[in-house]
Amino acid sequence: MIVMKFGGSSFQNVAAWQRVLSIIRGRESRRPVVVVSALAGITNELDAVASHAAAGEKMEAQQRFERIASTHFEFCEILQLGKDVRQQIGLRMREFRMCLESVMTLGELTLRTRDQILAYGELLSSVLLAAYLRQNRLNARLVDSRELVVTNDAFSAAVPRFRLSRLRSQNSLFPLLEQKAIPVLPGFIGATKTGLTTTLGRGGSDYSASLFAGWLNAEEVEVWKDVPGFMTADPLVVADAQRIPHLSYREAEQLCRFGAKILHPLAVRYASQKRLAIRVLYTRDVENPGTHIFTKGTVPAPHVIGIASHKPSGRVTVIGEGLRKPMVAARILNSCGGMDILRVSQNSLRSRMILVMMKEDTDRAIRQIHEGVKSLL
Numbered sequence: 001m002i003v004m005k006f007g008g009s010s011f012q013n014v015a016a017w018q019r020v021l022s023i024i025r026g027r028e029s030r031r032p033v034v035v036v037s038a039l040a041g042i043t044n045e046l047d048a049v050a051s052h053a054a055a056g057e058k059m060e061a062q063q064r065f066e067r068i069a070s071t072h073f074e075f076c077e078i079l080q081l082g083k084d085v086r087q088q089i090g091l092r093m094r095e096f097r098m099c100l101e102s103v104m105t106l107g108e109l110t111l112r113t114r115d116q117i118l119a120y121g122e123l124l125s126s127v128l129l130a131a132y133l134r135q136n137r138l139n140a141r142l143v144d145s146r147e148l149v150v151t152n153d154a155f156s157a158a159v160p161r162f163r164l165s166r167l168r169s170q171n172s173l174f175p176l177l178e179q180k181a182i183p184v185l186p187g188f189i190g191a192t193k194t195g196l197t198t199t200l201g202r203g204g205s206d207y208s209a210s211l212f213a214g215w216l217n218a219e220e221v222e223v224w225k226d227v228p229g230f231m232t233a234d235p236l237v238v239a240d241a242q243r244i245p246h247l248s249y250r251e252a253e254q255l256c257r258f259g260a261k262i263l264h265p266l267a268v269r270y271a272s273q274k275r276l277a278i279r280v281l282y283t284r285d286v287e288n289p290g291t292h293i294f295t296k297g298t299v300p301a302p303h304v305i306g307i308a309s310h311k312p313s314g315r316v317t318v319i320g321e322g323l324r325k326p327m328v329a330a331r332i333l334n335s336c337g338g339m340d341i342l343r344v345s346q347n348s349l350r351s352r353m354i355l356v357m358m359k360e361d362t363d364r365a366i367r368q369i370h371e372g373v374k375s376l377l
Helices: 014-026 042-054 058-078 083-106 111-118 120-135 162-178 204-215 249-257 265-274 326-335 359-372
Strands: 002-006 032-036 140-142 182-186 189-191 197-199 220-225 277-282 291-293 306-310 315-319 341-346 352-357
Touching (some): 032 204, 083 111, 120 140, 162 182, 162 204, 220 265, 249 265, 249 306, 326 341, 326 352, 326 359
Antiparallel strands (some): 189 197
16 A cells, blocks of 8 residues: 655646546555645645734734635535535634634634644645545545544644554554545644644644554655655756656755755655655656655765755755765855855765855855756756
């Protein structure tokens, strides 16, 4: 069996929903478990509406609440999901409204309440996806991840209780798979032993997918994105950025930790511990092989893997085993001519170089470094 995770950008319009349906149907024989994120932009909206409610800004909170509701109800209509699904969405929205009213009355937003509010993104999207799959004659079953993923009470960055969560996941999901059902689970969320909703941190749906794959002994995790995989640099900054076909766990985790917003670093770390392969795949082109993350094996490692950045801090990070060679490091530094480099550092393995500069120089630095090391990629 495999675990498939779909991000929010996979559901932007009807054509996108149809692509997701086709992808899942094409893997039905591999017994998929499907993990879903909130619809694109919804988590940010939930965060904002909670903050407005805590500040007593009733009109702003109401407007954002209505936008969230209309987004989900519109998909009910567009996808023709029927009255029952509208009622399920309506029930979730009423629960959400009660949370907001409580926040507004108390005038404070605790991490515990914030987790409860943010969870509605995945709870709503999973209702829509499970219903859409069933409407199209796939035997999808909606499962609430909070009944499976048991965590501590570190709200906003909860840590799973692995043994208990694994037992619950196997007891719940294996029988469904034996019935040839397709479990659909909201990512990102869990619950304490006492039933309080928790979240695994922003971007945590990737982590959820890795966790379920490890607990169910899956063949691999497929993470479906709106990009062709990991790239040698941000394609919005570098027009000729290339897809990276293979990454080791360590390379992928480093890229994620230093700015590549492709996967949650904990998803990669847990996969590494379980020797679980991850494939980052492109929803717009199912023939694209994407990026395969595993141990390197016989795949030759290039001198430079890729470039990540964190613009608010003016940080540009270059990853690759070739950085151990002085001539590669020199080429990177020479590429930054004309810019004030405030600090340069390398890790102890000399497989990562971090350059800190003025934040307005980061895009220019990425383009020039990419051009300077292009032959080494």
